[in-house]
Amino acid sequence: MIFNNKKKNAIVVGCGRLGTGIASLLSSKGYSVVVIDKDEKAFKKLPQSFSGLRVTGDATGTDVLNSVNIKNASILAAVTENDNVNSLIAQVACRIYGVGRVFARFSDTEKEHLIDGFPIDAVYPYLLSMKEFTRISGLDNEEDI
Amino acid sequence: MKIVIAGGRDRADFLISFLMNKKHVLTVINDSPEYCKYLASTHEIPIIYGDPCKEYVLEEAHIREYDVLIALKPDDADNLAICQCAKRVFGIKKVVCTVSNPKNVDVFKRLGVNTVISATYMISQHIERATSVESLREALSIEDGKIVMDEMIVDDSHYCSGKKVRNLNFPPNTIITCVMRGENNVFVPSADTVIETGDKLFVLSSPANRDAAVTALTGK
Numbered sequence: 001m002i003f004n005n006k007k008k009n010a011i012v013v014g015c016g017r018l019g020t021g022i023a024s025l026l027s028s029k030g031y032s033v034v035v036i037d038k039d040e041k042a043f044k045k046l047p048q049s050f051s052g053l054r055v056t057g058d059a060t061g062t063d064v065l066n067s068v069n070i071k072n073a074s075i076l077a078a079v080t081e082n083d084n085v086n087s088l089i090a091q092v093a094c095r096i097y098g099v100g101r102v103f104a105r106f107s108d109t110e111k112e113h114l115i116d117g118f119p120i121d122a123v124y125p126y127l128l129s130m131k132e133f134t135r136i137s138g139l140d141n142e143e144d145i
Numbered sequence: 146m147k148i149v150i151a152g153g154r155d156r157a158d159f160l161i162s163f164l165m166n167k168k169h170v171l172t173v174i175n176d177s178p179e180y181c182k183y184l185a186s187t188h189e190i191p192i193i194y195g196d197p198c199k200e201y202v203l204e205e206a207h208i209r210e211y212d213v214l215i216a217l218k219p220d221d222a223d224n225l226a227i228c229q230c231a232k233r234v235f236g237i238k239k240v241v242c243t244v245s246n247p248k249n250v251d252v253f254k255r256l257g258v259n260t261v262i263s264a265t266y267m268i269s270q271h272i273e274r275a276t277s278v279e280s281l282r283e284a285l286s287i288e289d290g291k292i293v294m295d296e297m298i299v300d301d302s303h304y305c306s307g308k309k310v311r312n313l314n315f316p317p318n319t320i321i322t323c324v325m326r327g328e329n330n331v332f333v334p335s336a337d338t339v340i341e342t343g344d345k346l347f348v349l350s351s352p353a354n355r356d357a358a359v360t361a362l363t364g365k
Contacts, residue, residue, distance in 0.1 A: 060222050061246050084198055084226035091225075091256055110200040114229045 008032060009073045011099075013059045013089050014080030015042035018105060022077050027052055031075070034068045059089050062096075070097045077103040079123075083111050090120045146170070146212040149237070151197035151227050153217025154180060156243075160215070161188055174206050197227050200234060209235050216242035221249050228258045250289070293352055294322075297362060299344045304364025311336035316357035319350035 010026045012019050015037035023035045024047060033052030036059045037043065043054045057064035059078075070076070076093040078086035083106045090104035095118060104115065105123045112122055134140045147170045150157055157173065161184070164171055171190045174197040175181050181194040195202035197216070208214065214231040216224040224242035231237040239259050244250060247266040254261055270286065285294035299306050305313055310321060324334050325345040332338075340346070350358045359365075 060249075062248050062252060082222065084220070084222040087229075088222040088225050088256075092252060096252060096255055108199070111226075113200065113234050114226060116233070 007074050009069070010034070010075040010077070011036065011065075011068055011070060011073045011093075012077045012079065013037075014078065014086070014105075015039075015045060015054075016079065016081060017045070019077070019079045020045045020047075022079060022103075023052060024050060026075065036064060036068065037080075060085055062092065065089075065092065065097070070099065073097075073099050075099070075101045075103075077105075079103070079105040083108050087111055087114045090115065091118060094119050147210065148172075149174065149206065149208045149211050149214045149231070151214060151216045151218070151231075152176065152223070153243075156217055158184070158187075160217075161190070165190070172206055172208060172211070174202060198223050198230075200230055203227075203230060203235060208237065211235075211237050213237065213239045213241065216240070219245065221245055221253075225253055225256060225258065228253075229256070232257060290352060293350055293355055295348045295350070295355070295359075297346050297348065297359075299340055299342055299346060299362075301342050303342075303362060305340045305346075305362045306342045308340055309336065310334050310338050310340065313340075314361045316350075316354040316361065319348065319354045319358040319361075321346050322349045323347040 008031045010031040010033045012023045012026070012033060012035045015035050019035065023033050027033045027050060034055055035043065035046065035052060036055045036057060038056065038058050040056045046054070053068070055064065055068055059065055070093065076090070076099045078089040078093070080086055086104040086106065090102050093099040094102040102120045103123060104120055105125065106112070107126065109124050109126060115122060148164060149172050150160060151174045157175065161171060161173060165188065172193065173184055173190060174193045174195060175184065176196040178194055181192050185192045193202065193206045195205065197203060197218070208231070214228065214237045216227040218224050218227070221244045224244065228240035228242050232240050241260040241262070242253065242258055243262045243264065244253060245265070247263040250261045250263050250266060287294065321334050323331060324338065325331050326341065326343070346362070348358055
């Protein structure tokens with residue numbers, strides 16, 4: 001247990017559909033997961049089997065992040081519905097607390113300019129959807145005019 | 146200077162008038178259509194309607210060669226996004242924002258915002274000053290408290306009363322910057338100045354040497 005102290009702690013900010021999915025995945029891989037959302041009702045989406053912690057609070061304040069021991073986290077995923085909030089939390093995690101792996105979800109692809117050069121992995125649902133649409137529509141095989 | 150003001154309501158209005166009086170060139174970006182209309186009717190400056198958090202809105206505002214951006218939105222995360230976009234995409238050298246959470250002052254500075262202002266923080270400081278009854282009180286905190294200016298009214302019980310400045314055991318990195326004697330007599334003391342009862346002293350120090358400076362003056 002001592003050896004795993006730093007390695008297997010994960011924080012998920014934003015308990016929407018993606019946050020719920022990521023929290024469950026991390027939990028199934030043996031991580032101790034803390035899910036943070038400012039709305040207590042959001043935790044209803046978590047499956048009954050989810051054994052991690054649920055913390056109600058605003059993670060754009062360092063008080064909440066300190067209260068969940070962010071210093072001991074190895075993974076943080078910022079997946080609220082607000083791009084700017086995700087950018088802020090992801091930057092605080094990697095640049096101030098030195099969290100090793102940091103993920104952020106952005107609806108607006110231009111937000112990459114805010115985190116360019118920082119160790120943050122961004123997920124863009126728009127790009128993923130376009131890629132999938134292009135693939136399933138078969139349009140990627142048609143020639144451009 | 147060329148200054149962009151992004152977001153904000155009453156504060157923006159006051160700031161616009163204030164900066165225009167100082168002959169700065171201003172551009173305003175605001176995401177409230179009514180407020181934009183109001184500003185356009187009261188000020189003769191470019192008003193851009195749109196959310197300043199969006200890169201394309203900043204692009205439309207042509208702010209690339211501007212000197213300063215001030216972000217005044219109520220949401221801290223929005224202000225950080227605006228400041229970082231202005232700096233990283235549009236090359237604006239100095240970015241300034243307000244924050245609601247006083248603890249974000251330090252965080253935002255570490256993330257690259259040049260000046261971060263928390264109204265809550267400043268008001269608390271002012272209230273503390275206003276309610277202070279001690280002879281010594283903090284008058285000003287500079288560079289986030291790395292330099293402190295104290296003011297103190299000398300009374301008979303203080304060690305320094307009647308003594309020359311050179312005879313006070315002042316610690317390093319502290320100085321009496323200014324003495325106010327009576328209503329209108331303000332002067333910078335020399336080593337030979339004799340401190341009198343009733344003088345108001347302005348003492349500049351680093352927080353580490355502050356207590357020693359107080360002891361040197363009061364003898365307590």
